[in-house]
Amino acid sequence: MHRIYNFSPGPAILPESVLEEAAQGVREIHGSGMSVLEVSHRGKQYDGIHAGARETLLRVLGLSADEYTVLFVQGGASLQFALLPMNFLADGRTANYVNAGEWGSKAIKEAKKVGKGEAIEIATSADKNFSYIPKGYAPTPGAAYLHVTTNNTIEGTELYDLPETGGVPLVTDASSDFMALNRDHSKFSLLYAGAQKNAGPAGVTIVVARKAFLETALGGLPSMLAYKTYVDSDSLYNTPPVFAIYVVGLVAKWVEAQGGLVAIEKANREKAAVLYSAIDELSDVFYGTVTAKEDRSLMNVTFRLQPKYAELEKEFVAEAAKRGLDGLKGHRSVGGFRASIYNAFPLAGTQALAAFMREFAAAKG
Ligand SMILES: *Cc1c(COP(=O)(O)O)cnc(C)c1O
Numbered sequence: 001m002h003r004i005y006n007f008s009p010g011p012a013i014l015p016e017s018v019l020e021e022a023a024q025g026v027r028e029i030h031g032s033g034m035s036v037l038e039v040s041h042r043g044k045q046y047d048g049i050h051a052g053a054r055e056t057l058l059r060v061l062g063l064s065a066d067e068y069t070v071l072f073v074q075g076g077a078s079l080q081f082a083l084l085p086m087n088f089l090a091d092g093r094t095a096n097y098v099n100a101g102e103w104g105s106k107a108i109k110e111a112k113k114v115g116k117g118e119a120i121e122i123a124t125s126a127d128k129n130f131s132y133i134p135k136g137y138a139p140t141p142g143a144a145y146l147h148v149t150t151n152n153t154i155e156g157t158e159l160y161d162l163p164e165t166g167g168v169p170l171v172t173d174a175s176s177d178f179m180a181l182n183r184d185h186s187k188f189s190l191l192y193a194g195a196q197k198n199a200g201p202a203g204v205t206i207v208v209a210r211k212a213f214l215e216t217a218l219g220g221l222p223s224m225l226a227y228k229t230y231v232d233s234d235s236l237y238n239t240p241p242v243f244a245i246y247v248v249g250l251v252a253k254w255v256e257a258q259g260g261l262v263a264i265e266k267a268n269r270e271k272a273a274v275l276y277s278a279i280d281e282l283s284d285v286f287y288g289t290v291t292a293k294e295d296r297s298l299m300n301v302t303f304r305l306q307p308k309y310a311e312l313e314k315e316f317v318a319e320a321a322k323r324g325l326d327g328l329k330g331h332r333s334v335g336g337f338r339a340s341i342y343n344a345f346p347l348a349g350t351q352a353l354a355a356f357m358r359e360f361a362a363a364k365g
Contacts, residue, residue, distance in 0.1 A: 005349035008327035009153055009300060009340040010176070010197040018250045018344075025246060036246050041239050050236070053249030060255050061185040061208060069214070071207040071230040072240050077175040077194040080205060081107040084171060084190070085115030087217040087227050088144045093117035096139045096168065099124035100159070101152030102333060103173060108147075116218075117144065129334070130155040132292035139168040145189065146170050151177035153197065154331040156288075156302030156338065157295045162187050169213055176299050178206065179252070180268055180343055182261040189213040195244055198299070198342045200251050203244035255343065264343055268298040271341050271350045275301045278354035285309055285361040289334055304336030309364060313337075316360060325353050 001020075006013040025036040032045050039045040054070040061068075073079065089095045089111060097108045099121050111119035123134035130152060139146045146168045150159045153176040162170065162183070169189030178193035185191070190209040196202040207227070214227050223229045229237045258264055276296060279288045289302040305312055313336065317329050330336040341350055 004324040004326050005346075005352060006326050007339045007341065007345070007349075007353070009331070009338060010194075011202050012197055012340055012342050013344045014200070014247070014251065015254045015344040018247065018254050021250055022247050026243075037243055039242070041236065041242055046242060049242075049246050049249055050234070050240070053245050053252060054234075056249060056252040056256060057206065057208065060179055060252050060260060062261070063185055063208065067186075067210055067212070068208060069211055069231060070235075071209070071227065072235040072245050073192075073205045073207055073230060074203065074241055076202075076205055077103070077173055077192060078106070080173070080192040080207070081110035082114050083225055083227065084145070084147065084192075085111040085117075085119060086221055086225055089115035089117040089119065090144065090218055091116040093142075093144045094140050095119050095144045096122045096146040098122065098134055098137065098146070098148045098163075099126060100133055100149055100157060101125075101130045101155045102331075103153065103175070104147075104149040107149070107173060111147075122146075125157075128291060130157065131290055133157050133159050133295040135161075137163070139163070139165050141166060141168075143168045147172070149173045150183075150191075151175075151180070151297055151299050153300050153340075154338075155334060156290050156297045156300045157292075158297040158299070160294070169210075176340075176342075177297075179255050179261065180264060180299055182265040195248050197340075198344075200248035201244050203241040204248060206248065251344075265298075267347070268341070268343065271345065271347050272296070272298045272301060274347070274350040274354050275303075275339055275341070278357045279303045282357055282361040282365070285365040286357065289336060299340060299342055301339040301341060302330060302334055302336065303339075304330070312364060319360065320353070320356055323352070323356055325349070325356060328353075 029036040029045055057070050058065055099105055123137035125132050125134045146165050150172045171190045174191045174193045176197040178198045192207045195204045214231055217227050279286050286303050290296045320328050328337045330338040
């Protein structure tokens with residue numbers, strides 16, 4: 001298999017062994033004489049895939065199946081921006097939002113649109129183009145939930161120390177750091193992640209939530225927009241995205257085989273350090289866009305050329321691509337470059353990029 005170093009922000013790189021196994025599954029699943037694409041979502045082949053993925057995910061996250069459940073929803077993380085307030089932001093109540101990036105801004109926008117209660121932004125880093133993680137805020141006592149984004153995919157910041165909430169349920173959009181850090185996941189009442197960044201193909205959103213929190217969801221919603229429907233049917237109310245869930249299960253098993261989140265976080269720290277060291281060392285030519293270094297993401301490394309070299313941005317991306325370093329163009333709102341180095345991204349790829357940066361700096365600087 002010909003593989004380049006794929007720095008794409010999502011859909012993104014997946015483990016090679018998972019791709020091989022999924023390719024086999026597309027041909028024939030578990031000796032059934034059928035492709036995984038052909039089996040009934042109510043048949044026994046799929047039963048094991050569905051239940052197995054949910055169990056493995058909880059195990060990887062260190063959560064008990066007594067207290068937590070896994071739901072598979074479609075519509076991406078973007079639909080969760082609306083489902084969360086529809087299900088939990090009742091009339092007369094408030095929900096708190098920390099706005100640390102473009103995705104967080106979209107979450108608040110949806111909550112203001114569809115929540116029956118009031119969605120309040122209690123902290124933001126918009127003043128400095130989201131180049132740091134807001135800190136030192138306190139949620140409104142009795143709030144329905146506090147929503148954060150643990151990894152800001154576009155801006156390249158990561159929330160390492162989860163906030164004290166004083167009993168307010170903590171909710172995160174973990175789309176780009178799902179299964180990437182060895183966090184205490186029991187601090188979350190609900191977390192959601194579009195699979196396509198770190199957990200599988202596009203098409204399924206993983207929702208992991210405390211059962212007790214889900215029981216407080218509001219009624220009267222269309223079936224497909226009510227978390228209760230997914231809970232009561234084990235996410236089999238209608239046809240789930242069978243293939244995406246199958247691959248998510250394979251990725252979760254792969255994470256386990258790597259040594260779980262302890263080993264994954266260690267590897268992620270090592271990979272990120274290679275790039276941040278290069279950025280800092282080559283500061284005549286490059287700079288990191290995250291102003292608070294302690295907030296630098298392990299998943300999305302954002303950097304730019306110093307202003308005097310700014311016109312070389314396109315050349316850098318094109319030259320990198322020629323060396324098999326693909327997908328480095330930064331998001332238009334931040335500019336410059338973004339190296340997305342999710343769980344499956346190899347250390348050697350970060351070393352190859354750092355070597356190219358040194359070469360580029362030596363030639364231009
Ligand atoms: C990619 C991303 C989204 C959007 O996800 P979709 O599944 O495309 O809706 C939302 N939040 C974060 C943090 C993301 O990285």
